Amino acid sequence: MSEINQMPDAGLIEDRSYSQGQLIRRRFFRHRAAITALIIFAGVALLAYTSIGFGPVPGWWDKNYTATYPKIGNGEPTLSLTTFSIGEHPFGQDTIGKDYFALVMRGIQRSLMIAFGIGLISTFIGTLVGVLAGYYRGWIESVLMRLTDFVIVVPTLVFAAVLGQMVGGVLGLTVVLPLVLWTGLARLVRGEVLSLREREYVMAARAAGASDLRIIFRHILPGTVGVIVVAITLAIGAAILLESTLSFLGFGVPPTDTSLGLLISEYQNAFTTRSWLFWFPGLAILTIVLSVNFIGDGLRDAFDPRQTRSKD
Amino acid sequence: MTTTPSGPIPSGLGEPEPAVLSFEDLEVQFATDLGEIRAVNGISLEVRPGEVLAVVGESGSGKSVTSMTALGLLPKNARIGGVVRVTEKEVRKLDARRLRQMRGKDVAMVFQEPQTALNPVLTIGDQLTEALQLHGVAFGNAAKERAAGLLAAVGIAEPARRLKQYPHELSGGQRQRVVIAMALSCDPKVIIADEPTTALDVTVQADILDLLRSVKEKLNTGILLITHNMGVVADMADRVAVMLQGDVVEVGSAEQVLVYPQHEYTRRLLDAVPRLGVGRSQLGVSTEAPPIITDEVPALEVKNAVVEYHQLGKPSFRAAEDISFTVHQGEIVGLVGESGSGKSTMAKCALGILPPTSGSVAVYGQDFKKLKRKERKALHKRIGVVFQDPAASLNPRLPVGDIIAEPMTIHKVGSKEERLRRVYELLEAVELPRNAHNRFPHELSGGQRQRVSIARALSLNPELLVADEPTSALDVSVQASVLKMFMTLQAEYRFACLFVSHDLAVIDMLAHHVVVMENGRVVEQGLREQVLHEPREQYTKRLLAAAPVPDPDDQRRRREERHALLAAFGDKVVEIGDVPHVPDLPETPEQ
Numbered sequence: 001m002s003e004i005n006q007m008p009d010a011g012l013i014e015d016r017s018y019s020q021g022q023l024i025r026r027r028f029f030r031h032r033a034a035i036t037a038l039i040i041f042a043g044v045a046l047l048a049y050t051s052i053g054f055g056p057v058p059g060w061w062d063k064n065y066t067a068t069y070p071k072i073g074n075g076e077p078t079l080s081l082t083t084f085s086i087g088e089h090p091f092g093q094d095t096i097g098k099d100y101f102a103l104v105m106r107g108i109q110r111s112l113m114i115a116f117g118i119g120l121i122s123t124f125i126g127t128l129v130g131v132l133a134g135y136y137r138g139w140i141e142s143v144l145m146r147l148t149d150f151v152i153v154v155p156t157l158v159f160a161a162v163l164g165q166m167v168g169g170v171l172g173l174t175v176v177l178p179l180v181l182w183t184g185l186a187r188l189v190r191g192e193v194l195s196l197r198e199r200e201y202v203m204a205a206r207a208a209g210a211s212d213l214r215i216i217f218r219h220i221l222p223g224t225v226g227v228i229v230v231a232i233t234l235a236i237g238a239a240i241l242l243e244s245t246l247s248f249l250g251f252g253v254p255p256t257d258t259s260l261g262l263l264i265s266e267y268q269n270a271f272t273t274r275s276w277l278f279w280f281p282g283l284a285i286l287t288i289v290l291s292v293n294f295i296g297d298g299l300r301d302a303f304d305p306r307q308t309r310s311k312d
Numbered sequence: 313m314t315t316t317p318s319g320p321i322p323s324g325l326g327e328p329e330p331a332v333l334s335f336e337d338l339e340v341q342f343a344t345d346l347g348e349i350r351a352v353n354g355i356s357l358e359v360r361p362g363e364v365l366a367v368v369g370e371s372g373s374g375k376s377v378t379s380m381t382a383l384g385l386l387p388k389n390a391r392i393g394g395v396v397r398v399t400e401k402e403v404r405k406l407d408a409r410r411l412r413q414m415r416g417k418d419v420a421m422v423f424q425e426p427q428t429a430l431n432p433v434l435t436i437g438d439q440l441t442e443a444l445q446l447h448g449v450a451f452g453n454a455a456k457e458r459a460a461g462l463l464a465a466v467g468i469a470e471p472a473r474r475l476k477q478y479p480h481e482l483s484g485g486q487r488q489r490v491v492i493a494m495a496l497s498c499d500p501k502v503i504i505a506d507e508p509t510t511a512l513d514v515t516v517q518a519d520i521l522d523l524l525r526s527v528k529e530k531l532n533t534g535i536l537l538i539t540h541n542m543g544v545v546a547d548m549a550d551r552v553a554v555m556l557q558g559d560v561v562e563v564g565s566a567e568q569v570l571v572y573p574q575h576e577y578t579r580r581l582l583d584a585v586p587r588l589g590v591g592r593s594q595l596g597v598s599t600e601a602p603p604i605i606t607d608e609v610p611a612l613e614v615k616n617a618v619v620e621y622h623q624l625g626k627p628s629f630r631a632a633e634d635i636s637f638t639v640h641q642g643e644i645v646g647l648v649g650e651s652g653s654g655k656s657t658m659a660k661c662a663l664g665i666l667p668p669t670s671g672s673v674a675v676y677g678q679d680f681k682k683l684k685r686k687e688r689k690a691l692h693k694r695i696g697v698v699f700q701d702p703a704a705s706l707n708p709r710l711p712v713g714d715i716i717a718e719p720m721t722i723h724k725v726g727s728k729e730e731r732l733r734r735v736y737e738l739l740e741a742v743e744l745p746r747n748a749h750n751r752f753p754h755e756l757s758g759g760q761r762q763r764v765s766i767a768r769a770l771s772l773n774p775e776l777l778v779a780d781e782p783t784s785a786l787d788v789s790v791q792a793s794v795l796k797m798f799m800t801l802q803a804e805y806r807f808a809c810l811f812v813s814h815d816l817a818v819i820d821m822l823a824h825h826v827v828v829m830e831n832g833r834v835v836e837q838g839l840r841e842q843v844l845h846e847p848r849e850q851y852t853k854r855l856l857a858a859a860p861v862p863d864p865d866d867q868r869r870r871r872e873e874r875h876a877l878l879a880a881f882g883d884k885v886v887e888i889g890d891v892p893h894v895p896d897l898p899e900t901p902e903q
Contacts, residue, residue, distance in 0.1 A: 206665055208718060208723075
């Protein structure tokens, strides 16, 4: 009999000791797509914040996103990739001569802030509601899920527009938009928690005398990471879109400021004659949303212990 | 009696009848991301009409893969070598259409889980007539009539009414009978039964085995029986093939293999099977019961406990009714019963997870219901728990070390280093290597996982251990080693234990006291020797009679005794009735 038992043990002979955090980090850094996306994303953010500066901090780009400059030609981009040169206005100029590079950089700053603020806050609310409802069941669940239904029933755009108008400004938008975007995640997390709370290992923890908080944080929440990470990446994309919709309707980012969505909607009529006014902010949105998605992919895989160890 | 075209031919007379199912030098390999995996290495087996060939082996031995090749049902990444014949057809040379014709008509399958083998959204009638219509045996009302006839044949009362019912309206045993009726519907020459009774209770298992045996005897069908249960083999098989990691290590008559095993692995396997009636000495661990000190506070005292599950809009369901039993310090109490008897409910009560609706459950004289939060936590510290499925009871996201240390962390025992030292100590106690502490559960085998589970339960030196079917998800040899370790640890630490199991042989091996439950009530309780060897109650007698033992002669005697017992209780032995005759069909009834 001893032989039967020793056979599977053979795989355990090699000894390497990693903590859980180390394992997750290792797996994430092994995910090539995620790392590439992380580098691209960091590059974009760095470019946006260093070029035109942020708040009182000045940037290395000499032009401002509010000032108008004498128009050069039709305002075409001066960026040339064949014989690499940046030129006076690398992303071109808009209809009244503003430097479009500075505008897009400002737009990226604003959109990143709004998107991440919204993504994180809405995820927090959604997860909290979902976990409480799924774990405690009973009247807590009834109240929370009816609240969720109520928020879903009210048209998102109307809700967001009214709330956004009441608070106003970019910061207000970042705080208010999550209030309408958490519902989907709350339902997803609740469903996941409902199935996780019946697992035997949760029962084992309860039998060992673990408190509710410990069970939730140690045994249930890690199991929902997959759902949450996917939801965050989708929410960030959705937030950028919602922000641009609101800006387009005039309820979003106030006119003196700008955001990627606002840029696109503002110049959508100019698309046929001045296509760069659409391409640059569009490309920026695409880059941000895609890289966030890939990073999310890598995170989800890294949190899943059932990944093969063969590449370790 | 029978109406099959071939007519009844007595089996086991050694007439050279052509095999209905044969494998010649069968090889199966799976191409996976991790390279080729060899599942079966060139085995040759034969099943003749009216014969049961049992293929036994532990998980991963390739027994199910072998049977699947006969139906041509392996996934696409499988590479198959050798010849598989069903009657005179070579399975691997058939095209998709002929393969479909062969399935069901020449070879039929009985699956392990009757719950999942039947489609929950179709009626029994729909599912039974489907096979008949696909093979052009009968259509419309004729098919319905035939389906009713089949149900009657497998011993289901009121077949016409049953046809309109859905699978969930039937019990597990009835569902398995329906699955067998479906398998028989087109009069196959051979039936492949893959663990047909593993998901069933012992008494139901005995009935299903009686039914399958009568199918073999009366219809002269060949049966390829895949199982890990040596008792089932002894009860059913004419010949036995033992598989180990893709090889057949031993083939022979049931007598040869089970009574006079030649191969070392077979012997080990048989030694590992817990035998009813042998008692605690089987694993070579100390056998005497500890002196029971009755004046001390008992570890667990259940008094008139009633448990009800409340359902919205329905009357509440009573899972346990007026249960009383006691577990004294240092003693193992076995809680036996079939599914739905309320034994797991009582385990949860003892753990304080499920409060009883009325009555009291006291651990060391303290009732969970009457305790404050802090006191309750302190009481939890004195109780350890091992659950049935080690795959489910270990958090897949935590490394083994954290899992074992979890109770210590919860109760804030020791520093980080002390906990790690304790983890190493426990890993040693459950015979796992130290470096297992930073592995994840999915990297361990089933037996290793259950050891982790036991290590976790013991981490705080509990005074009471509740084990809910801790070995029923394990292979026999693993079960034996886990049980042996368990008994050694119990002898060493002297914890009191409530051991829940459906397996009487395991209880016989471990317990000092036995409590038998049926439908939420305690039927009988007392010392192990008394309850299991001289049972007084009818239910216990039935349960004991139904448990198969791994010795063909013994089992035959036990079977006859069981039949006599059933007759004494006024029950009938399950037998196949008249199966409707299947007309000879043209070869290609399908378009």
